[in-house]
Amino acid sequence: MSKWNFPQEGCMDKDNGMYFQTMNTKSLKERLSKDDIIIIPVGSTECHAAHSPFGEDTYLVTRMAEQVAAKTGCTIAQPIWYGSHPYQHVGMPGTVIIPEYVFIDNLIAIIAGLWNAGFRKQILLNGHAQEYVIPNAIHMFEKKYRVPAVIANVNWPFACAQYLKDKEHGGPFETPFRHACEVETSLAMALFPEFNHIEDAVDTKITPFIKGDHVDKGGDIYQRPLPGQCQIGFSPMEIKGTPEGVVGSATLADPKKAQQAVEAILDYLVKLHDDILEAFPPGKLPAAHLMSERPKEEIEKVLKGPLNGGISIYALE
Helix, strand or coil: CCCCCCCCCCCCCCCCCCEHHHCCHHHHHHHHHHCCEEEEEECCCCCCCCCCCCCHHHHHHHHHHHHHHHHHCCEECCCECCECCCHHHCCCCCCCECCHHHHHHHHHHHHHHHHHHCCCEEEEEECCCCCCCHHHHHHHHHHHHCCCCEEEEEEHHHHHHHHCCEHHHCCCECCCCCECCHHHHHHHHHHCHHHCCHHHCCECCCCCCCCCCCECCHHHCCCCCECCCCCCCCCCCHHHHCCCCCECEHHHCCHHHHHHHHHHHHHHHHHHHHHHHHHCCCCCCCCHHHHCCCCHHHHHHHHHCCCCCCCCHHHHC
């Protein structure tokens, strides 16, 4: 029997101590003394056809994060609802596209604010095809502030790639992972069935302009030479080629097919969490002199924080 129990009702509006935004200064201090890791779900608002919600990418990562927080005792930040998008997504009604420079600046500010609150170990859980911009934010944050931190970006398909593939490649699915398809819809049904209407699902077929296995599909799980976001012009824009909002065969979705994938993701996130805390228990970070060239006195002040005789991270700007 699986050690994971899903689907479960979402917790974003519940005062159960899971989300940072429902905490206060007293409960924050208590939490940081026990577990100072925070998961930041990085989602998007995007068309997922008639059968799945516009917030699917965000609900995927928040429901995953809630399972992990319940298991480990870490904290979750309220999700980032609006994300960056590759060119192929332009024009689809319901898809809200944040320019890359705006998205990156917003994410840097969120990382900084949570670091200043005491969460100096952060797991960014990416639920959308924006893996090409999130690392920019992480490294730009560190270049700007130069403070000790542990920050990781997890693209969830990477943690369960073998369980997302089609049967031809050893996976449980009939068709390859694309968008709002058999694979993605199966995971959505497994994690938040209340927002999915499989009776309205349709199938589409897209014909690429260029033959050959050059470009990877959804999640970049097949390790093709060109990750999906590393090209334009190999296939039509979504609004031109698949205006239904589905790329693939959504009618084949089944939550049972997603069981192993979801469990693998959750298992990995727990392992990542535990390995970080084993290396750096609450209140501990990588040695400052190995992480930064800032003067020792400056680092010590910002690590103390503005309420403990030190300074805030913003004093470093």
